[in-house]
Amino acid sequence: MKKYMAPTYAEALILAKNELGTDAVIVDSRKVRVGGIFGLFGRVMTELTVAADQRPQPYRGARPAARPRGATAPSGAPASAQPAPTVPQGISADAAPAVVHGGPAPAAAAVPQGVSAAAPVAPQGVSAAAVPQPVAGAAASASPASGPAPAPEPAAAPAAAVWPALSDAVPASPLSGIPLPGSPASAALAPGSADLAGLRREMADLRQAVTRLVEARPDPAALLELKGYARKVYERLLDAGVAEGLALAISRKVGTHATKGRALLRAELNQLMGPGAPIQAEAGRRRVVALIGPTGVGKTTTLAKLAAHFALERGLKVGLITADTFRIAAVDQLRTYADILAIPLYTVERPTDVHQALAHNADADLVLMDTGGRSHKDEERMAELQELLAEAQPDEVHLVVSLNTNPRDVRRMLERYLPLGVNRFIFTKADETSAPGLMLNIRAQWDLPISYVTDGQSVPDDLRPADSVDYSKLFMGA
Ligand SMILES: Nc1nc2c(ncn2[C@@H]2O[C@H](COP(=O)(O)OP(=O)(O)OP(=O)(O)O)[C@@H](O)[C@H]2O)c(=O)[nH]1
Ligand SMILES: [Mg+2]
Known part of the structure; x- marks a missing residue:
């Protein structure tokens, strides 16, 4: 383990890599004040703690991915056991609330972000290059029905x-x-x-x-x-x-x-x-959209934001289904929103119950389906989710990913969730993170479009269609 100090992260990185080579692994980085009197007037430097290469062995093959019947699953899971860069700890700025707009929104509707004082840990290791196919309708992954395999x-x-x-x-x-x-x-x-x-x-x-x-x-x-x-x-x-x-x-x-x-x-x-892919709901053509993802990432809150947007601002007939009967009070949380919005909520106890809930929503324009959060490591509950999706056959499955997720956990989580038929990403908590770049890293590796980015707890305000987000402002902080 060695420490390197330089005026900027990049320069410290260069020093470290010059000495230890490109396999050096940055295990910590922080800003330190050097010189000055009583800690004042000193110069702020970046100190990197660097270790020699500690990469795990590359993953040599992709696991066969299970998928629900008929779901538009990505055709392969990326094969790698490799962590992405570590989230830098730092300051996050509050986002200004704004009203959500359907369809293309003004470019200026950005998600303001603070800039972290610390720098990220360097990504390490290797990964195989398999990339999941994008959603149906994307040129790179046309389904057999719409083009060649x-x-x-x-x-x-x-x-x-x-x-x-x-x-x-x-x-x-x-x-x-x-x-x-x-x-x-x-x-x-x-x-x-x-x-x-x-x-x-x-x-x-x-x-x-x-x-x-x-x-x-x-x-x-x-x-x-x-x-x-x-x-x-x-x-x-x-x-x-x-x-x-x-x-x-x-x-x-x-x-x-x-x-x-x-x-x-x-x-x-x-x-x-990539271009954003918000939900394209319209009157008279029922669309069933499920939100899935790990615990506490903001699925229910985002679902309530979507329900409010489509019911109140777009005037569509919205129905809600929740399959989250696992957590005490989870149904009450959504029922409160449903009552305020005066839209029906149906609860699904077992995966097969979903047919009845969907039948009740036969004339809805948009059916939003909430699911209970679950760890991707919980095989039993993941299988249950898979069964639910197989029964419901939603038109769209949005994977909700919190931008606060530790990048080291992201790959495994995605590898487990994506084969369930996911065809959109929703990124939440852009207001809390100092590392929104996680979404760029994810988007670069998994070619699925982003539907929404959320940046606060306020329902319905803190929801941005992905095509309205100014990514340059988000990542550069200005
Ligand atoms: N700061 C911030 N908080 C959010 C955002 N979205 C959701 N939250 C908060 O995150 C917490 C969890 O939100 P939920 O909507 O209950 O998350 P969930 O994924 O449904 O949780 P489970 O159903 O338990 O898995 C709540 O306190 C929300 O207010 C966001 O964009 N920014
Ligand atoms: Mg929930």
């Missing part, structure tokens, strides 16, 4: 081949030109066309390149080349919890001048985050 998942490869040095792995422009689901590039091609298969392969390759960035450790020489605005972007992205390799690739794209760089940064981040 997706290309087979790439097999897990030996670490050295999968993760060569960043400069070898990543073309000069790793983030540009990736036609994410819903982008004009993907929409222009007719399903089933020969071009579509080629595009799908190309997208899979590009997606792998971006995935690699999340877990790659940059070459110290590449860090030294970052100057001016690019350097600032790199440091800010690291502070926001963005993985090192990804932060480096993004900052290389923005140039040294802030004026031009800001627009480039916004474009890069928007492209990487």
